[in-house]
Amino acid sequence: MEAGAVDLMLSPKQREQLVKFREKVSDVLQPYHNDYWLLRFLKAxxxxxxxxxxxxxxxxxxxxENKISQLYSEYKxxxxxxxxxxxxxxxNAKDGRPVFLDPIGNVDFxxxxxxxxxxxxxxxxxKTLESLQRDVISQTEKLKRQIVGVYYIVxxxxxGHHHLWKPxxxxxxSVIQQCEQQYPELLHKVIVVRAPRxxxxAYSIVKPFLNEQTRKKVVVFKDDFESELLSVIDADLLPKYWGGxxxxxxxxxxxxTVSLAGKVPKEWYMTGRDLSVDSSQMTTTEIARGGTLQLTYKTSQCNSVLRYEFRTQEHDIGFGVKRLHDDGSKTPVVKTERHSCHLVPEIGELILEDPGTYIVKFDNSFSWSRSKKLSYWIELLEPDLEENDSKDEDNQGDEEEEEDDDFVQATEG
Structure with a gap:
């Protein structure tokens, strides 16, 4: 659908603001940024x-930065x-909007x-939010009229009180904040059913993270909710347990159709298991309250790989990666976010597309009352270009080499 092709039923003042908004962000607009997409940010x-x-x-x-399109298509x-x-x-609902049902009371966080x-x-x-957003776009194209938001049945x-577990x-x-910040106005209506005493x-805890517009979209039913749901969606699409x-x-x-979640057996737990890296290879340090730890790594090759694993003894820690430029400026590669790595070790790898200097940061600046005992392991792997060239010339057709043979380990800066 082309930008500006939809009838958004705006007041003259709102349409004027929309035109001004499009002009202000014209340098970053993408083909899918139609008027409805922009209007969501204006309304928010x-x-x-x-x-x-x-x-x-x-x-x-x-x-x-988060390669959302790639995450949507490739993440499993x-x-x-x-x-x-x-x-x-x-x-889809009777009015064409997608419908999602979430039995969140069954979730064992x-x-x-x-x-x-x-x-x-x-x-x-x-990925779930991105999928719903794409469903809205798909329905808009299919029905040839703008579909606005989704129905979210909770x-x-x-x-129970186990849902108040702090982590x-x-x-x-944090998920609610992601939805509000990155997927504004995605929710058309939130229907809460079987609300207990x-x-x-529970709502008072999450309510501050909902903007005013979202709060107005929430309706709550203790029981007798079936007629409300059937006014939204055909009975043949609604599971019998919810009135269909x-x-x-x-x-x-x-x-x-609806994954019911449920209690996770303890054999799935990672807590208490050994880290994938031998403890003798881990570096352990204490980050003072309000403090940070920054580690610098340099690579001269494109598509180097930064592998990491870390865990705290108690409480969460922030983690992020930035690229340091020659002029001293820094570009986020991995946005600094807090991780509950005292529960489960945080393990990952990052492809550094460009050569240069990268700064890994462990951040405890948000905590003014607790220091954090951190154990971490980081290695930087660079493609061995000379070795690869030699293989291309001397060993064409021989592709059975170990993957690790294609890399040499760089030293920590």
């Missing part, structure tokens, strides 16, 4: 041009997430965050 900031522009530019940068969640992730798409890294869990939720059955709450609020307490007609192999909850 109450049509304040300065705030909307800042939010939009940060989103463009975030999508680029760990097996434990495949088994115990929550929710699923129910198809403690089990999941003991079984996968926070990075993997975050990628899973980002089943709170089995919500789980921190992770949940402790729901007001859909049944799978006699199961009214339709677990193939």
């Amino acid at each position: 900031r109450n049509f304040n041009l300065k705030k909307s522009e800042s939010m939009f530019r940060k989103n463009v940068l975030w999508r680029e 969640e760990p097996e434990v997430l495949q088994k115990y992730k929550p929710g699923g798409k129910l198809g 403690k089990g999941l965050l003991h079984s996968v890294t926070v990075s993997d869990a975050t990628k899973f939720y980002i 089943d709170m059955e089995n919500l 789980g709450v921190q992770f949940t609020t 402790m729901f007001p307490l 007609n859909l049944v799978e192999d006699g199961d009214p909850m339709c677990p193939r």
Whole structure:
């Protein structure tokens, strides 16, 4: 759909702001940035041009830095997430909007965050949000009219005090912030069903992270919610457990359509297991409260690989990577974010596309009351270009070499 091709039913003042907004961000616009896309950022900031522009530019940068299109097409969640992730798409509502059902009361956040890294869990939720956003675009193209947002049904059955586990709450609020910042106005309506007595307490924790527009979209039902859901979606698309007609192999909850989450068995837990790197290779240090640790690595080759693994003894720590330029400026390669690596070791690798100097930062500046005991292992691997050239000339057709033979390890700067 071409930019500006949709009827957004705006007031003259709002349309004027939209035109000005498009002009202000014209240098970073992509083909898919139609008027509806831009309007979401304007609405999220109450049509304040300065705030909307800042939010939009940060989103463009975030999508680029995190390679969101690549994550969507290539990321595959760990097996434990495949088994115990929550929710699923129910198809499209009567008005054409996508519908997602999330039995969040069944989610064992403690089990999941003991079984996968926070990075993997975050990628899973980002991929889900990206998928829903793409569904909106797809429906718009299919129906040849602008579809605005999705219906998000949240089943709170089995919500308990275990859901108030602090790392789980921190992770949940971080996902909500990602949704509000990077996918503004994605939600058309949030329908909460089977809300238990402790729901007001749980909602009071996440409510500050919802903007005013999102709060207005939330409706809550303790029971008798079926008619509300059936006013949104056809009965044949809604599982019988939630008031529809859909049944799978006699199961009214339709677990193939809606992943039901559930308690994660402890055999999946990573906590207490040995790190993948031998402890003798780890460097252990203490980062003072309010302090940071910065490590510098230099590479002269394109597409070098920075591999890392780290864990704290207690509490979370920030981690990020920046590229240092000759003029002293720094460009984020991995945005600094807090990781609950006291629960599960954080393990990853980063492709450094350009040669240069890179700074790895462990950040405890957010904590003014606790120091953090950190164990980390980092190595920088550079392609051995001369060796590769030699292989191309002397050993054409022989492609059975070990992958590690293609790299030499660089020293820590």
